[in-house]
Amino acid sequence: xxxxxxxxxxxxxxxxxxxxxxxxxxxxxxxxxxxxxxxxxxxxxxxxxxxxxxxxxxxxxxxxxxxxxxxxxxxxxxxxxxxxxxxxxxxxxxxxxxxxxxxxxxxxxxxxxxxxxxxxxxxxxxxxxxxxxxxxxxxxxxxxxxxxxxxxxxxxxxxxxxxxxxxxxxxxxxxxxxxxxxxxxxxxxxxxxxxxxxxxxxxxxxxxxxxxxxxx
DNA sequence: CGAATTTGACCAGCGC
DNA sequence: GCGCTGGTCAAATTCG
Numbered sequence: 355x356x357x358x359x360x361x362x363x364x365x366x367x368x369x370x371x372x373x374x375x376x377x378x379x380x381x382x383x384x385x386x387x388x389x390x391x392x393x394x395x396x397x398x399x400x401x402x403x404x405x406x407x408x409x410x411x412x413x414x415x416x417x418x419x420x421x422x423x424x425x426x427x428x429x430x431x432x433x434x435x436x437x438x439x440x441x442x443x444x445x446x447x448x449x450x451x452x453x454x455x456x457x458x459x460x461x462x463x464x465x466x467x468x469x470x471x472x473x474x475x476x477x478x479x480x481x482x483x484x485x486x487x488x489x490x491x492x493x494x495x496x497x498x499x500x501x502x503x504x505x506x507x508x509x510x511x512x513x514x515x516x517x518x519x520x521x522x523x524x525x526x527x528x529x530x531x532x533x534x535x536x537x538x539x540x541x542x543x544x545x546x547x548x549x550x551x552x553x554x555x556x557x558x559x560x561x562x563x564x565x566x567x568x569x570x
Numbered sequence: 571c572g573a574a575t576t577t578g579a580c581c582a583g584c585g586c
Numbered sequence: 587g588c589g590c591t592g593g594t595c596a597a598a599t600t601c602g
Contacts (some may be wrong), residue, residue, distance in 0.1 A: 497574055499595060511593070515574095524593090 376425035477542040480528075488539065492516075494523065499528065502526065516547050 466508035481488060507527040514521040521543040528536045 495573090497596095499576075500592065500594095503591065509592085522593095 372446070379416065473543055476540065476542045478538060481539060482535055482539045483537050488537070489551075491549040492521075492545060514545060519543075519545055519547055521545050 366420065457495065487494075493515040494512035496510060496512050496516045498502045499508050500511070505528070509524055509526040512523045521541065523542065524540040526538045526540075529539060
């Protein structure tokens with residue numbers, strides 16, 4: 355458990371980072387996340403996904419701009435099939451003015467329930483942002499704050515407010531030695547419910563899609 | 571007044 | 587065993 359929480363800068367930037375995503379250029383590039391698996395099966399899936407990075411939910415600019423390009427149905431369908439954990443990153447990118455560097459951490463929490471060891475997927479990413487709290491579409495309740503060794507800024511602990519969801523996240527601003535404009539966010543677990551804001555935003559599109567599929 | 575946040579206390583794991 | 591550190595709890599406080 356403790357081994358996980360000293361996220362060295364090197365680890366954060368080079369694992370699974372897309373070559374298309376430059377490191378922390380402010381306010382320019384779309385964001386995406388790389389979910390991290392912790393058992394072997396998941397790990398294989400992760401590596402397979404990494405091999406075909408096109409499966410990650412990049413944000414199609416023409417979808418967000420609402421311009422004359424119309425709707426890219428293929429992208430929309432792909433988006434709708436994306437797991438919630440990736441959608442969170444997708445929405446985070448669209449909802450906040452910030453630049454994110456995705457990363458992964460291998461050693462997630464191991465929770466022992468009975469005799470079975472359950473690993474919670476965990477992934478971290480860094481965001482260049484004025485605000486500590488990014489709007490990722492989910493609702494969070496703060497349950498703790500802690501001063502961290504070797505850091506001028508405290509670490510905040512949040513839990514998803516959804517009653518059936520046990521996802522947590524930690525938010526910490528990097529100390530001045532590095533770059534205090536960078537926020538390190540660590541997600542732990544996967545949401546077992548749809549993202550409120552995303553579903554709200556997609557509702558008209560889904561309606562339209564349903565109309566098209568039922569009438570043609 | 572209920573929900574959310576703050577903050578000190580408490581606990582567990584780790585290294586010495 | 588003891589101290590340090592990170593993570594969580596829960597009472598008090600603040601906010602909408």
